[in-house]
Amino acid sequence: MSEPARVSLTKSSPVVSLAKHGVTSGLIKVNLNWTSPGAAAERSRGEARGVFGRIRASLQAAAARDVDLDLGCMIVCTDGTKTVVQALGNAFGAVRSFPYVALDADDRTGANDAGENLVINLDHQDEFQKLLLFVYIYEGSGDFRGLDAVVTLTSDRGDSFRVVxxxxxxxARxxxxxxxxxxxxxxxxEREVRWFTPQDGPGVQDVISRAYRLGMKWTPGRK
Structure with missing residues (x-):
């Protein structure tokens, strides 16, 4: 058996076949990890030394913004069924039943080392036509700059496909x-890393769905 793949999807090499790496069944975990400025500042405050160092770190922590990123997946099935898995609206999905995609947590601060994880059940891959992975800022000011967000897809046997x-x-939010x-x-x-800056008007999910012509209908939701 070949060694597990380690692939970084980049602008120059944006596409990878799961089948060619033997990833045709089992679960594939999609991990979103980022560093919230607020969480980073809190860690720095805990590591600061000296009176002035602690004061400076405390001021930086007070000024740093917290941000809540939400990972989601828009799903188009081969029979035309369309749905979404996301924390908004508590649409966490399911792994062993439809839609065979599930979100297992909602990291609201970026302080959780495990980040957010979404699981896709490839035992039912024949039912998938398109799976669009997306992320947006649910709460918090600013944009994605400085968050060092990385998404890694990992198979059961350890194959990893990384998108920075x-x-x-x-x-961009x-x-x-x-x-x-x-x-x-x-x-x-296929690596996308396509940024959106939606203002007042349709929700971000609607904006993304329209951009990819997924034809999904949206209603307001909360979490």
Missing amino acids: LDECPPH ACAIALIRRRKGELVI
Whole structure:
């Protein structure tokens, strides 16, 4: 058996076939990790030495912003069914039943070392036409710059496919991370890292869905 793959999806190499790496069944975990400025400042305050160092670190921690990123997945099935898995509206999904995609946690601060994790059950991959992974700022000021957000997809046997959310433009509050879609009968991962700066008007999910022509209908939700 070949060694597990270690692939970074980049602008110059944005597509990878899951089948060619033997990832055709089992679970694949999608991990979102980032560093909240507020969490980073709190850690610095705990590590600060000396009176003036602690004072400076405390001031920085007080000024640092907290940010709540939400990971989600828009799903288009081969039979035309469409749905979304996300914390908003408590649409956490399910792994062993439809939609065979589930979000296992909602990290509201960026302080959780495990970040947020979404699981896709590839035992039912024949039912997937498109899976659009996305992330947006649910609460908090600013944009994605300085958050060092990284998304890693990991198979049961340890294959990893990494996407760095880089080159964020000013005011961007959402990102289409990657599109997992069926191509010639197999699933491929395509790096997107497409940034969105929605203002007042349609919700960010609607903006992303329209951009990818997914034809999904949205209603307001809370978490």
